Amino acid sequence: MAFSSYIFLFYFFPIFFAAYFILPSRFKKPLVLAASLIFYCWGTPLGALIVLVTSVIDYYSTRFLKAGSRKYRKAVLTALIAENIGLLLYFKYSNFLIGEINGILKTAGFTAIPWTGVIFLLGISFIVFHKISYLVDVYNETAEPAENLAEYLTYILLFPKLIQGPIFKYHDFDHNAVDKKQDLNGFFNGFSRFILGFSKKILLADTLGFTADKIFSLPFSELNVLFAWLGAVTYTFQIYFDFSAYSDMAIGMGEMMGYRIPENFNRPYLARSFTDFWRRWHITLSSWFREYLYIPLGGNRVSKTRNYMNLWMVFFISGLWHGANWTFLVWGAYHGFFLIIDKIFWLKKSERLAGAVTVPLTFLLVLIGWVFFRSDNITYAAGFLGKMFSFQELVQYTSKYLISDFIDRSGILILIISAFIGFFPEKMTVSLKGAIKLKLTPVTLASIQSAVLFLLFLFSLFGMFSSDFKPYIYFRF
Amino acid sequence: MKKIQASFIIIIALLIALIDLQTKFHFIKEPKLWGVFVPVVIPNPGPENIFSGAFQKTFEKWLADNAGLRSFFIKSRNQLYVWFYREISLNFHERVILGRENYLYQYPYVFSHNRLDIIPEKVIEEKVKKIKALQEFMKKKNRALIFCITPSKATIYPEYIPDRYVNKERLKIKSNYDVLIPLLEKHGVVYADGRRLFLNLKSEKWPLFPKSGAHWNYYSAFMFLSKINEKLKTLSNKSLNLSDLKLKGVRVADKPEIFVGLSTEDDDLAHVINVYDPSFSYGNYAYPDIPRPTTVKKNRPRILIVGGSFNRQLIDLMFRYGLYDQMDLFYYYSKIQTLPASFIDDSKPIDKSKLDWEKDIFSKDIIFIETNEEAISKMGRGFIEDAYKNAMR
Numbered sequence: 001m002a003f004s005s006y007i008f009l010f011y012f013f014p015i016f017f018a019a020y021f022i023l024p025s026r027f028k029k030p031l032v033l034a035a036s037l038i039f040y041c042w043g044t045p046l047g048a049l050i051v052l053v054t055s056v057i058d059y060y061s062t063r064f065l066k067a068g069s070r071k072y073r074k075a076v077l078t079a080l081i082a083e084n085i086g087l088l089l090y091f092k093y094s095n096f097l098i099g100e101i102n103g104i105l106k107t108a109g110f111t112a113i114p115w116t117g118v119i120f121l122l123g124i125s126f127i128v129f130h131k132i133s134y135l136v137d138v139y140n141e142t143a144e145p146a147e148n149l150a151e152y153l154t155y156i157l158l159f160p161k162l163i164q165g166p167i168f169k170y171h172d173f174d175h176n177a178v179d180k181k182q183d184l185n186g187f188f189n190g191f192s193r194f195i196l197g198f199s200k201k202i203l204l205a206d207t208l209g210f211t212a213d214k215i216f217s218l219p220f221s222e223l224n225v226l227f228a229w230l231g232a233v234t235y236t237f238q239i240y241f242d243f244s245a246y247s248d249m250a251i252g253m254g255e256m257m258g259y260r261i262p263e264n265f266n267r268p269y270l271a272r273s274f275t276d277f278w279r280r281w282h283i284t285l286s287s288w289f290r291e292y293l294y295i296p297l298g299g300n301r302v303s304k305t306r307n308y309m310n311l312w313m314v315f316f317i318s319g320l321w322h323g324a325n326w327t328f329l330v331w332g333a334y335h336g337f338f339l340i341i342d343k344i345f346w347l348k349k350s351e352r353l354a355g356a357v358t359v360p361l362t363f364l365l366v367l368i369g370w371v372f373f374r375s376d377n378i379t380y381a382a383g384f385l386g387k388m389f390s391f392q393e394l395v396q397y398t399s400k401y402l403i404s405d406f407i408d409r410s411g412i413l414i415l416i417i418s419a420f421i422g423f424f425p426e427k428m429t430v431s432l433k434g435a436i437k438l439k440l441t442p443v444t445l446a447s448i449q450s451a452v453l454f455l456l457f458l459f460s461l462f463g464m465f466s467s468d469f470k471p472y473i474y475f476r477f
Numbered sequence: 478m479k480k481i482q483a484s485f486i487i488i489i490a491l492l493i494a495l496i497d498l499q500t501k502f503h504f505i506k507e508p509k510l511w512g513v514f515v516p517v518v519i520p521n522p523g524p525e526n527i528f529s530g531a532f533q534k535t536f537e538k539w540l541a542d543n544a545g546l547r548s549f550f551i552k553s554r555n556q557l558y559v560w561f562y563r564e565i566s567l568n569f570h571e572r573v574i575l576g577r578e579n580y581l582y583q584y585p586y587v588f589s590h591n592r593l594d595i596i597p598e599k600v601i602e603e604k605v606k607k608i609k610a611l612q613e614f615m616k617k618k619n620r621a622l623i624f625c626i627t628p629s630k631a632t633i634y635p636e637y638i639p640d641r642y643v644n645k646e647r648l649k650i651k652s653n654y655d656v657l658i659p660l661l662e663k664h665g666v667v668y669a670d671g672r673r674l675f676l677n678l679k680s681e682k683w684p685l686f687p688k689s690g691a692h693w694n695y696y697s698a699f700m701f702l703s704k705i706n707e708k709l710k711t712l713s714n715k716s717l718n719l720s721d722l723k724l725k726g727v728r729v730a731d732k733p734e735i736f737v738g739l740s741t742e743d744d745d746l747a748h749v750i751n752v753y754d755p756s757f758s759y760g761n762y763a764y765p766d767i768p769r770p771t772t773v774k775k776n777r778p779r780i781l782i783v784g785g786s787f788n789r790q791l792i793d794l795m796f797r798y799g800l801y802d803q804m805d806l807f808y809y810y811s812k813i814q815t816l817p818a819s820f821i822d823d824s825k826p827i828d829k830s831k832l833d834w835e836k837d838i839f840s841k842d843i844i845f846i847e848t849n850e851e852a853i854s855k856m857g858r859g860f861i862e863d864a865y866k867n868a869m870r
Contacts, residue, residue: 469551
């Protein structure tokens with residue numbers, strides 16, 4: 001159930017929040033869990049069953065993490081983590097791995113391994129990371145185990161962050177958030193954030209995605225340098241606005257319930273280096289990797305070479321976590337490479353350089369990385385990048401396509417707005433916010449904010465309803 | 478401040494509730510959405526459909542198609558596009574281009590105008606040879622086969638297509654039409670060329686295509702039908718007993734009208750862009766003033782028409798004149814319909830394996846194969862090849 005779907009926006013969301021505020025406090029926790037289960041079951045009923053069974057195993061096995069020798073506890077932790085990683089590997093990567101092995105076998109003239117394919121479990125990457133966070137935090141005693149299975153399941157399955165995060169580390173999760181009295185201001189802020197996220201998704205991300213999808217669906221041989229860049233740039237903004245919109249909606253709904261779901265994005269395209277980028281992009285994932293993988297591997301306390309290797313490995317795994325394809329691996333390795341470069345010299349050097357140099361340079365390199373992320377395979381990514389840098393084609397080669405085949409006037413306007421938002425300087429944002437607060441009374445500010453959000457919501461509904469309406473003029477055969 | 482915050486939340490909640498109530502009760506009359514779409518049938522919510530996700534997926538699709546106030550939101554968005562951007566959204570299955578002076582173009586015609594549908598000359602020549610062979614085959618049977626090329630709005634009125642939709646470099650390349658015509662001449666095929674006729678007629682004062690429609694108007698369709706009649710007379714060894722077509726005059730209207738009792742297509746594009754007021758794209762609509770025949774001729778010919786949507790106006794006119802005794806339509810060689818009936822609505826799929834070629838096809842007095850300039854790459858849609866195979870047996 002996507003947050004921008006009809007079933008969610010017009011049924012799940014209003015019914016849940018109406019019930020949430022009508023029901024007495026003691027029913028809130030069961031309601032949140034029930035709603036989260038329904039939310040997940042709707043998307044993947046079989047997956048929900050598998051996740052439930054493994055979660056019950058995890059929950060009851062956690063008691064063994066609290067007793068016995070350290071060696072014994074570590075063995076239990078290792079077994080439980082292995083169980084979860086196994087779950088992730090099987091449901092996310094087995095189709096890919098078997099496909100690759102069968103490809104090799106076929107090339108070598110052997111019979112392929114019979115394989116019917118494994119169902120895809122929605123949100124499994126996030127679920128497994130939440131489950132591991134729980135296990136490690138309980139093992140490290142940085143948080144108390146959940147008091148009962150319902151509390152544990154609520155942490156794992158809490159619907160706003162279930163499918164696409166943000167990743168909510170267990171020691172940051174407040175089981176009693178829903179019991180606290182929620183004031184109107186908090187609810188309004190959460191609701192506003194949800195609507196803002198919804199608008200970002202429909203008005204910005206989906207519009208840009210239309211252009212990016214059209215371009216990336218073509219063989220790279222049919223592109224020219226201009227279209228390749230258009231595809232890369234629109235995708236770069238699409239993925240940011242799409243993902244951050246989802247985070248906004250999740251954080252907003254969390255706030256409406258009383259949860260403080262952590263921030264996931266902080267203007268990533270203003271990053272001055274890859275290190276800076278990962279402090280701004282998918283913040284909760286970087287934080288999870290740092291806490292549960294990078295530091296356990298030795299963090300900065302190891303030799304330089306080992307440290308670089310660890311860093312690269314973390315990003316290699318991070319790439320793999322994003323999807324079962326070589327393209328994601330390359331993307332992860334690519335980011336890992338630049339993070340090592342940062343550590344070797346660039347981080348210090350970039351601090352001495354003007355933002356006008358470092359920000360565009362980082363953006364350009366990140367954009368190149370997105371081409372791998374978006375492409376179906378490495379060959380396509382390489383061909384696409386080749387087109388992006390075939391500048392001689394600007395004068396020599398004319399594509400059979402026109403720019404108007406990929407982007408209309410609305411798309412151009414949205415691209416300009418997206419770039420404006422994406423690159424709007426932080427300092428100016430702070431001073432603008434300050435000036436607005438000084439000039440306007442809270443009442444005026446709330447009025448303007450409400451009016452703008454209402455219009456955004458209305459325009460988003462226009463876009464949402466229109467995106468599914470694609471009639472033919474006549475019957476086609 | 479709390480009042481404002483509460484009001485905002487209540488307004489959004491009411492809007493969502495209104496959409497929900499409208500989905501269920503339809504108490505507000507919504508404007509009609511135009512176009513053809515396949516209705517979604519929700520599967521049975523049994524365990525198999527639920528566990529496979531088929532039920533959820535289809536239900537969400539159904540909801541998207543049936544959500545309350547949908548037509549208001551869609552029309553509002555499309556209207557804003559026209560007002561603000563002066564164009565039609567790219568995100569349409571059937572892309573429509575808003576041209577200069579509010580001329581509307583269906584995208585496939587512009588696509589073809591830009592030579593994006595080029596097929597090899599030898600493929601076209603193969604088809605032409607088969608058409609010629611079929612023409613000879615029918616002539617031997619004292620019957621006729623005529624091949625017609627109907628014109629494209631984009632090639633007749635290219636001047637209204639905005640520059641950003643025209644690939645000027647590609648216009649230097651020969652189009653399928655440019656290749657086809659010399660081949661038809663080379664192989665001696667008798668054909669009717671709608672483009673040539675229309676370019677000659679363009680200098681006259683009557684519009685040939687409606688600004689708001691994809692197809693020709695009734696006046697220009699009439700002129701083409703007259704041309705076909707002339708050609709047909711030269712094609713068969715015996716007289717086809719065709720009525721003469723007479724044009725008394727041309728009537729021009731400032732909005733689309735219902736002609737010969739059937740619904741108009743003159744504003745099909747204006748409708749499918751689904752704005753509140755499509756009249757911005759209306760222009761002059763030309764209707765032929767033609768005398769209705771007082772008597773119906775005996776022993777009129779029987780015709781099989783093989784072609785696409787441009788035949789609608791032709792068929793209307795053929796009826797008006799009572800030109801044919803029996804008319805069968807192979808619509809895109811995919812659906813069959815024995816006329817008169819409401820064009821394609823009462824048609825049924827063609828079971829090609831069960832066609833009796835001698836009885837159902839070659840026994841007709843006239844076989845009329847129509848292709849639009851835009852569809853030369855797909856001309857006949859397999860009919861020419863199948864007919865040739867069966868004729869040469």
